[in-house]
Amino acid sequence: MSSAPKEFAAPAMAARTAATLFVFVVIFTGLLSTVYKWTRPVIEATAREERLRLLNEVLPAAEYDNDPVAEARTLPPTAELGLKEPSTFYPARRAGQPAAVIFEASAPDGYAGRIRLLIAIRADGTVAGVRVTQHKETPGLGDYIEPKKDRNKTRPWITQFNGLALATTEDKAWRVIKDGGRIDYYAGATISPRAIARAVHKAARWYDAHRQQLFSPDGGKP
Amino acid sequence: MIFAPSPFLLKDVSVSQVMTQVCVALIPGIAAYAWLVGPAILVQLVIATFAALFAEAAMLKLRGKPLALFLSDGSAIVTAWLIALTFPPLAPWWMVFTGTIFAIVFAKHLYGGLGQNPFNPAMVAFAVCIVSFPALMSQWPAVGLELRLVDQIDIIFGLAPRVDALTSATPLDAMKTALRMGDGNFDIAQLLANQDIYGNFAGRGWEWVAAGYLIGGLWLWHRRVISWQVPVAFIGSLTLISGALWLYNPAAFANPIFHLFSGGTLLGAFFIATDPVSGCTTPRGKLIFGAGAGLLAYIIRVFGGFPDGVAFAVLLMNLSAPVIDLLTQPAIFGMKGKK
Amino acid sequence: MLNLFKFWGGIKPPSHKTESNQHPIGVAPLPSHLIVPLHQSIGGTPKPVVQAGDKVLKGQLIGEADGWISAAVHAPTSGTVREVAMHVRPHPSGLDSLCVVIDPDGRDEWIARTPLDLATTAPADVFAHLQRSGVVGLGGAGFPAHGKLTPAPNVPMDELIINGAECEPYITCDDLLMRERADEIIRGIALFRDLLQPKKVLIGIEDNKPEAVAAMTAAVAARGENFAVVAVPTRYPAGGAKQLIRVLTGKEVPGSMRSTAEMGVQVFNVATAYTAWRAVAHGEPVISRVVTLTGNVAEPRNYEVLIGTPMDELLKLARPHPDTNGILMGGPMMGFLVPNRQVPVVKTTNCLIAHSERLFPPKAPEMPCIRCGACATVCPHELQPFEMYWYARAKNFGKTQEYDIFDCIECGCCSYVCPSRIPLVQYFRFAKSEIWAREREKKAAEEAKARFEFKQFRDEREKAEKAEKLAKAAAAQAAKKAAEAAAAAAAPAGDAPATVAATDAPAPASAADADKAAKMATIQAAMERAKAQREAAQPKNIEALKPDQQRELAEIEARRQAAGIADAPASATQETKAE
Amino acid sequence: MITRHELTNIARNGLWKQNSSLVQLLGLCPLLAVTTNAVNGIMLSLATIIVMAVANIAVASLRNLIPHEIRIPVFILIVAALVTVVDLMFNANLHELYVVLGIFIPLIVTNCIVLARVEAFAAKNPPLHSTLDGIFMGLGMLWTLALLGGMRELLGAGTLFGGIDMVFPSLQPIQLLPESYPGFLLGLLPPGAFILLGCMIAWKNWMDARAAARARDKGNAPAAPAPATAA
Amino acid sequence: MDILTAIAIMALGAVVLGAALGFAAIKFKVEGDPLVEKIEAILPQTQCGQCGFPGCKPYAEAIAKGDVDINLCPPGGMEGVQRLADLLGREVKPLEAEEKPKQVAIIDENTCIGCTLCIQACPVDAIVGAAKQMHTIIAGQCTGCELCLPPCPVECIRMETIGETLDNWKWKYPVVGIKAVPLKDAA
C-alpha cells in the first residue's frame, strides 16, 4: 500500500509532503484567484442589479432618477423598525428633490419568528410599496405575504399597503379587518398579516417623526 | 398424528378482542363529542373507517396476505377512529380520506403491517395533514355553532361553501394567538373566564368530550388493555410543567386543569400514547415515554408552531422508543443488582 | 410460620386436577411387550449389556451407566430380550434411539435385591448404588440423582427443597404419591438430608393439594423430623425449581448458573426421594413410576406403570374417548405430543393426556405481535418474550441472546397469554437449537483451523528439516566430490562412488558422462529409501486421538483383520504407542 | 482509446446500476434539500457534473504525481477549487438561482459522490474513462434529482418547472393540476422528500427484480440479484 | 496583488498542514490489520479452496484488501455471506455456487489400500491410519471439503450427508400459515 518508502525520517517526510501540498495549493489558488478576479465585476454588477430590482418593486423606477444604491447609508439599530442591528437606507430623489425613502424593517411577531420587510415611503408620507424579504411563515398558510406565493397574482395581498398614509388613514385602519382595520387577510392565518400591518404602521410613524433628518444630506442620524 | 407445540392450553384472548375494547372505550368520548360539538364527527368516523378498511384491504392484497384474518383484527378501525377524532369535525372528506390512506399505507403497511410500525399511524396522518393543509386543519367549528347534520355533511363533502364564520380557533389556538399578539397586556386568567369560549374549565363542550375519554381510558386500564405507566406519566409531566409555569406567572400561562382537559391531552394519554406497537414496552420505558410525550406536548402547544402538540410529541417519542427500551431493559430473574 | 416470597409473573390456568385425583393409585397390568430406551436421563447413553435372546429377570441390569453423569437402566419385568434395536423414543423429534425390547414371561420374577446398610456405607458408595439403581430426577429433567447429591466443593448447603408443587394442570401423580406413600418419601428425604447436610429441609406443595400437605405433615411428625412442609400459593410455574427456590427462600438463581447448588440450594422431586429410598432400603432399581392418565378419557386415574410400557396399551386402561387424536406426554403447558402412540413410558413420563380437539381446540392462526407486553408480565424469568420472538422470527439469533433467551425455561406462560396466538415457546426452542448448532459449528471451525495450522506447521517443519538434510548432504557431497576430483585427477576414470544419495547435488564439471547412468540408479535408490522412511513416519496425526477414537480405530482394524483384508501386522494404535 | 463495451458499462453504472442517489445513497443532501422543484435539481446537477468531470480529468492525469499520504487533501483541494469556480460562475450569471441553491453549491465539495468517484475511479483509471465516468455519474444524479424535484412540486403545488424563469426569464412554470388543487405541501417539505425518495428506491428495486425475472425466464441468466438487501 | 496575497496565505496554510501530515504519517505509522482476523473468524475453516484461495486465511486477506467478493465460500453458505456483509458493510450477494448439505467423507474399509495419499491431502488431519493399513476418517473432525477424494487411487472415499440424529436434531421454525414469504430467505 504505502508508496512512502521507509527511508524517510519524519522531518524529511514533513518537508516533502509540505512541498507537494504547497505546489498544488499554489496552482489551484492561483487558478481560483484568476477566475475570481475575472468574475468579480460581473458578480458585483449582478448584485447591484438585484438590489435595484428589489427597490423598484417597492418604488417604481419612474418616481426617481438618482442612484439610491450609490447613495445608500447605514442606519443604526432602530427599535421602532424592529431592528436590533444596523440596516441600510436608500434615499430616492427626483431632479434633486427628495422623492422617497426605502428602508428595511422587521416584524418581530410573525407566526414563526421575524418577518423582514423592505418599505418605501414617498416624501409625502404615502406608502409606495412593501416587500417581504425574509420570513419563516408556514408554507401554504402564512406565506401569502410574499407575492410570489400569493394565489392572487393580479393583486397580491402585500400591495394593500400601497397608498396608505399616516395623514389620510386613521390609526385604526392600519389593522387587519378582523381587528377592525382595513387590511384584508386569508382566513386561518391572521397572525402573519397582523404582524406586518403593525410593522408597516410603526414604520410610517417612524418616518413621519424623522422625515427631516432622513433627507438631510449629512446622513440619516435620527 | 397432529403436530402442535406446547403449551396446549391458551387463554381466551385475541387481537380483535383487544382492539374492540379500545373502540368500546372510545364510545363515551364519541358520544359526548356528537352531542356537544355536533354529529358531523359520526360522518367523519364513517369516512375514516371506510378509508382505513379500503387501504388495509388493498395493501393486504398487494402483499399477498390473508384478507379476512387481518381485516377483522380491528386495528385499522382503531387507527381510523383516532384519526377522525383528532381531525376537525368539519374537515373536508378528502383530507380525512388522504390522511387515513397515508397512515395505513406508509406508516403501517410499508413496515409490514400490524404490529411492526415504529410510528403511530394515526398521529402520522394528523402530522401529515397539519403540515400539508394547515389552514383546513386549524378550522374548528365555532363555539355554539348550531348546524343541521345535513348542512354539516354538505360542508364536509364540499357541497356547501366553507364560510369563515363557521370556524373559530380552538381554545388552545386562541390562547396562543393571544400570546402571539405580543402586546403583553393580556391575562390568561381573564381570557379563561370567558365562558362562551372556555366553558367551565377548558373549552365549551370540549371539556366534557375530554371527560368522556377519561372514563373510557380508566375502563381500558381496568381491563388491563393499557398499563398505568403511560397515562400517569403523561398526565403527571404535563400537570407538573403547566402547574410550575402557572404558579410562576398565572397571567401568561394557563392552569393545569385547562391543559388537561383541552386539546388532545386525555385522548392522547389514554388512547394514543398507549399504542403498544409504537410505544415503549419496558415499565421504566413506558414511564419515560409518557413523561416525555407530556412534556413535549406542553412545550409544542405553548411555545411551538402548532396549536396542539400531542401528535408531534407522540411521534417524537415513537422515534426514541427503541433506544429507550434498549436502555431500560429490566433486570431478569436472578440478575437483579448484577449485570 | 415461614416467610414466603413471590416470584414475578406466572399464570393460573384451569387446573383440571380433580378428574384424576379421586382414585387411589392403581397398578397397571403387564403389557404385551416392553420397550426400554437406554437413554432415559441426562448425560451419557448407557451401554447395553444384554443381547437378543437373553433371559432377564425383573430389576436386572440391561444398560450400564456410561460415565459419571449417566444412570443405569433395568429390566422392568422378567422375560426374554426380543431385540436391542432402534425405536422411536418419546421425544418431540420423533427420532429413533437404541432400546431393549423385552417380551415378558408373565412371572414378574425379581432378581436378588440387596438393600444398602446405610450405617456402614460411605457416601461415595451410596452414590454408586443410586447410579447403579438408575435413580434419576423424576420431576421432569431426569438428571441423575447422585450427581445432584454430591455436595458442591465450596458452597455450604443451606436448603434442601423437596418439590411437591406439581403446578401443571391435569397432573396428579405427585399428589397421589404424597397422599399414599408419604412415609417412604420422608425417609428418602432424610437420606438426601444425610448426604447433603443442609441447614434446612423445606417441602413445597401447592396449596390446592391439602390432602397431600396433611399426609406429608403427618409423616414428618411421625418420623420426628424437622422438615417444614410448606403450602405455597397455587400459581403456574411454582413447581419450576428456580421459582420454588424463590418462593421458599427468596433466593434467585440466575439462569446462567448451571447448578442451583452454587447458591447452596438443591431441589428434588418427591418421586425422586421415594425411588431413592426404595433403591437404598429395598434394593429396587427404578423400573416403574406413577403416571397420571387423564384428558379425553372416561376413567382418569393414576397408575403405577412399568417403564417401557407402550403408551397406547397403557392409555386403554383409562378408556379414551373415540375422538382422541394424540397422546400428550407431560402437562399441557410443557408437554409434547408423542410422535406415535406406541412409544414407551420412560422414567420422566409423569402424565399422559389423551388429546382431542374438544379439549385442546386447534390454535387460531398466528398474528403478528402487537407488543402488548402481556407475555412480559407473566414471564417468571422476567424476560421480554416479544423481543426474543421479534428477533427469533427474523433469525437474528445474536439479538435473541442479548435478550437472554437462554434464561427461558420454556414454561409456556407467555404463549398462554398472547392475544396474537404466537407459539412463542416454539420460536425460542427453534432459536436455541439454532444457536447451539451454530456454536457446534464454530467450535468445529476453530478446531479445524487449529488442526490445519498444525498441519501446515508440520509440513513447514518437515520441509525445513528435509532442506537442512539436503543441504548437509550436498555440502558433504561437495567436499567428497572435491576430494574425488583430486583423486580422479590422479586416477582417471575411476569407478563411480557408491554412496551418492542426493538428488540435486551439483555435478562436478570433471565428472565424466559415463558416470551418469550409474549415478541415476543410486539416486533412484536413495529416493526410494527416503520415501520408505517418510512413509514409516507418516501417520503422525494419530498422536492426538482421544481414547474412544483409538478404541474405535482398533475395532475397525480388528474387523479388517478378521475379514482378512489388512496385511499390515501392526494396528494404527499400536504404532501410535510405539512413537 | 475506449471500447464500446467500456463505454456502455460506464454509462449503465452511472445512470442505473450504481446510481449515486438510488443505489450508492451518496450525495443525498443536495438530492433532498434542493429538489423543491425540478429546475433547482437540474441546475445543481449540471454544476456537479462539471465539477465531477473536470475533477476526474485532473485527478486521473495527476494521479501519479500525488503522494499517497496526502492524496485526500489534494483531491479535496482540486474539487474545492473547481467548486469555487462554479460557485463564482453561478453568482455572476444566475444570481437568483445562486441565492436559492444557497450553501448547496459550495457543498458540492463534500458531496460524497464526487470524492467517491475521484477515489474509486479516477485515481485508478485513465483520463478519458474518468471524464466519462464523472459525466455519467452526474447524469445519473441529474435524472434522479429532476424526477424527484418534478414529483415534489407536482405533489406540493401542482406545477412543473417552477423557477424556470430564474434560468430562462422568458419561460413560465407549467400549471399541471387545476388551480383548485389544495397543494399537498408534504411534498415540498423535508419529510416528503425522504418518503418520495424511498418510493423511488423501491421502484428501482422493483424494476431490477422484474428485469431479473425476465432474464431468468429467458433462461440465460444466472441467479437474479437480490432486490434491496442493500443498505 | 490580490492573487499574490491569496496564494501566499493559502500556501502558508498548505505548508503548515502538509508538514504536520507528513510528520504524522511517519510518526504515527501503525501496522497490522485486525480486520483479517475478524473475517477469518467468520469463515468456516473448511480449508477447501473452493473460494479460489489456498485456504480460508488467504481468502480472508483478499477480502480485507477489498479485492474479491464476499460470496465465494460455499461451505460458509448464505449465512456466512450475510455475516461478512454485516461486518464489512457490503451488500449481500447470492452465493456463487450451490449450497450443499453438510457432508462427511467415509472410507470404505474393504477397499482402502493404505496408500496414505488421502492423509496428505486432508487439510485438517481428519484421516488417521498408517502406511499399508486401512485409513479411517474421524467424522467429528472431517469438514467435508472433498479434497481427499481425487488423490485416492482406488476411489474408496465417498461423501455422505450427515443425517439427523438426536445429537444434532433441531427444533423447526414454527409453521406460520399467514406468511406468504419467509422473512430473510425471500430477499
Added chain:
Amino acid sequence: MSHYLFILVGAVLVNNVVLVKMLGLCPFMGVSKKLETAYGMGAATTFVLTLATGASYIIDQYLLLPFGLEYLRALSFIVTIAAIVQLTEMVIAKTSPTLQQTLGIYLPLITTNCAVLGVPLLNIAGGHNFVESLLFGAGSAVGFSLVLILFAGIRERVECADVPVYFRGSAIAMVTAGLMALAFMGFAGLDKYQ
C-alpha cells in the same frame, strides 16, 4: 446566557442538521444500520465538527476577511478539515487502539459529510461570533448524533419487520427518515423566541 442556550437547543432540535437542514445525510443513511456503529460515528462527528467550526472561524476571521478573500472559504475550510481529520485519525490509530476500534473507521468518512463544511458556512451566514460558532457546531453535532442513534435504534427493529420486499433496506430507511423529519417538524417555531 439564555441566548447561548437557545443556539445550542435550536441547533440540536429545532434546526436539526440532518432532518431540517438536510446536511450530513450520507453518513446518516450509511452508518445507521447498527446502534453500535451509530454511537461511534456520532462521537467521531461530534469531535470533528466542533473542531472544524472553531478552526473555520479562526481562519475566516484572521486569514480570509482581513485580506478580502471570502471566496476562498470553501477551499480553505475543507482542506483544513480534511487535514484535521487525517491527523486525528493517525494520532488515534497510534495512541489509543480502543478509540481506534470505536472511531477509527468513521473518521475518514467525515470528510465527505456535508455538515462538516455546511455548519461553518452557516455559522458565517448567521454572523455568529466565536462562542456562538462553537456552540452552533457542537449543537449541530449533538443533533446529528442524536438522530443518528435514534434512527439506528429504529432501523435495527425495522430490519426484522416483515417489510414488503421492494422496500427492504434503504427504501424503508428513507421512509423512516421521512417520518422522523415529520416528527421533528413538531419543533418548528420553537426558536422564534431567541
